[in-house]
Amino acid sequence: MTAVASRAARVGLDVLDCSELRRLVERPWFLRFSFAPEELVHAETLGDRRRLEFLAGRFAAKEAILKVLGIGFLQGVAPREICVEHTPHGAPVVRFRGRAARLAPPSVSVSITHKQSVVAAVAIGIPDAGGAAAANGRTASTELKEPDAVSPPSTSTTAPAQRSARDEPTPPTTAFLRVRVGQEEAHYGGDLVDGARILRLFGDLVTEITIRTDGDEGLLAQYSDVRFAAPVKPGDYIEARGRLVRQTRLRRVVELEAHKVLSARPGTAESAAAVLDTPQLVCSATATTVVPYRRTDTATDPDPVAEES
Numbered sequence: 147m148t149a150v151a152s153r154a155a156r157v158g159l160d161v162l163d164c165s166e167l168r169r170l171v172e173r174p175w176f177l178r179f180s181f182a183p184e185e186l187v188h189a190e191t192l193g194d195r196r197r198l199e200f201l202a203g204r205f206a207a208k209e210a211i212l213k214v215l216g217i218g219f220l221q222g223v224a225p226r227e228i229c230v231e232h233t234p235h236g237a238p239v240v241r242f243r244g245r246a247a248r249l250a251p252p253s254v255s256v257s258i259t260h261k262q263s264v265v266a267a268v269a270i271g272i273p274d275a276g277g278a279a280a281a282n283g284r285t286a287s288t289e290l291k292e293p294d295a296v297s298p299p300s301t302s303t304t305a306p307a308q309r310s311a312r313d314e315p316t317p318p319t320t321a322f323l324r325v326r327v328g329q330e331e332a333h334y335g336g337d338l339v340d341g342a343r344i345l346r347l348f349g350d351l352v353t354e355i356t357i358r359t360d361g362d363e364g365l366l367a368q369y370s371d372v373r374f375a376a377p378v379k380p381g382d383y384i385e386a387r388g389r390l391v392r393q394t395r396l397r398r399v400v401e402l403e404a405h406k407v408l409s410a411r412p413g414t415a416e417s418a419a420a421v422l423d424t425p426q427l428v429c430s431a432t433a434t435t436v437v438p439y440r441r442t443d444t445a446t447d448p449d450p451v452a453e454e455s
Contacts, residue, residue, distance in 0.1 A: 156251070158213030158269040160206040164198050165263060171201050172405075172425050174322060174387055180205060182229035182243075183318055203258045203265045204230050207238060210269035211256060215249045223249065230256060240269075319390040321354040323347055324407075329380040337412075339378040344386070344429040345369065348402045351388035352433045355400055359390065364398065364435040372431040381410025381419060384428065396436055404429045 170176045177186055185204055189197050208225045217223060227246040231239045238258055242250045251271040258267045325347065333340050349366055356364035378384065385405050392399035405425035411418040 156214045156271040158210035160209035161266040164202040180225045206265050206267035210267040214269045214271035321351040322387045324385045327382045347386040360437045364437040367434045370432045376428045383408035400433045402431045
């Protein structure tokens with residue numbers, strides 16, 4: 147590569163229809179692979195239509211940025227290592243992590259636009275005078291966290307990647323389980339599985355989260371807002387996930403959901419089953435668990451006298 151070529155701007159472009167991601171964005175494995183925790187947290191604050199539009203726009207931006215880095219999908223960088231946040235005015239801001247940071251040029255700008263069901267993104271990378279970061283082994287990192295804001299759905303905005311020495315924001319604490327429901331768990335007529343089976347999954351998720359946050363299994367104090375949305379039968383595959391949404395000195399509040407992703411179809415044939423096009427919500431709930439004070443991190447809690455409200 148000549149010196150002139152190494153200093154040339156690199157441009158990436160990607161266009162997709164939101165319908166291409168409609169099924170994928172309901173798959174937890176795809177969300178974890180494709181999006182940074184901050185992007186997922188913001189997506190969960192949006193309605194269904196805006197959530198799909200938001201995630202499709204971010205996915206297109208990541209594709210465009212990967213082209214700026216000179217690599218394709220599944221070529222050493224996971225899309226979640228590229229985080230596209232936004233300023234209070236809605237302008238996208240790029241932050242790199244891990245392997246993406248080692249390949250990124252010093253300056254990357256990205257623009258995202260939406261029209262009806264189509265999203266498009268353009269990324270431009272500007273190397274420094276000494277050449278592209280990928281060519282000289284330089285480590286690039288962008289470390290800006292901005293407040294949540296919903297970018298306008300029908301406008302195009304551009305902003306450069308920004309850097310600072312601040313620590314990266316702590317990603318949300320989550321837990322995930324996938325289980326197959328066995329025949330021995332049917333307790334009612336019609337081969338129905340009782341709701342307590344799903345609540346036991348939720349209990350395991352809450353326990354994992356408190357172990358991760360406090361090094362203690364904690365004590366599950368209560369469930370609230372429990373809603374059973376669909377029946378569960380033997381042979382069904384259930385994906386359950388939990389997310390820590392509130393933390394006080396002694397209490398942890400976790401939001402929980404369980405979806406059916408594969409369904410037994412005994413009416414079709416004795417061993418028939420099918421992959422559901424869209425995961426079906428079977429149960430949701432909010433759990434509150436209590437952890438012993440002696441297990442909490444006192445270094446982050448200056449007031450050990452009274453528990454927070």
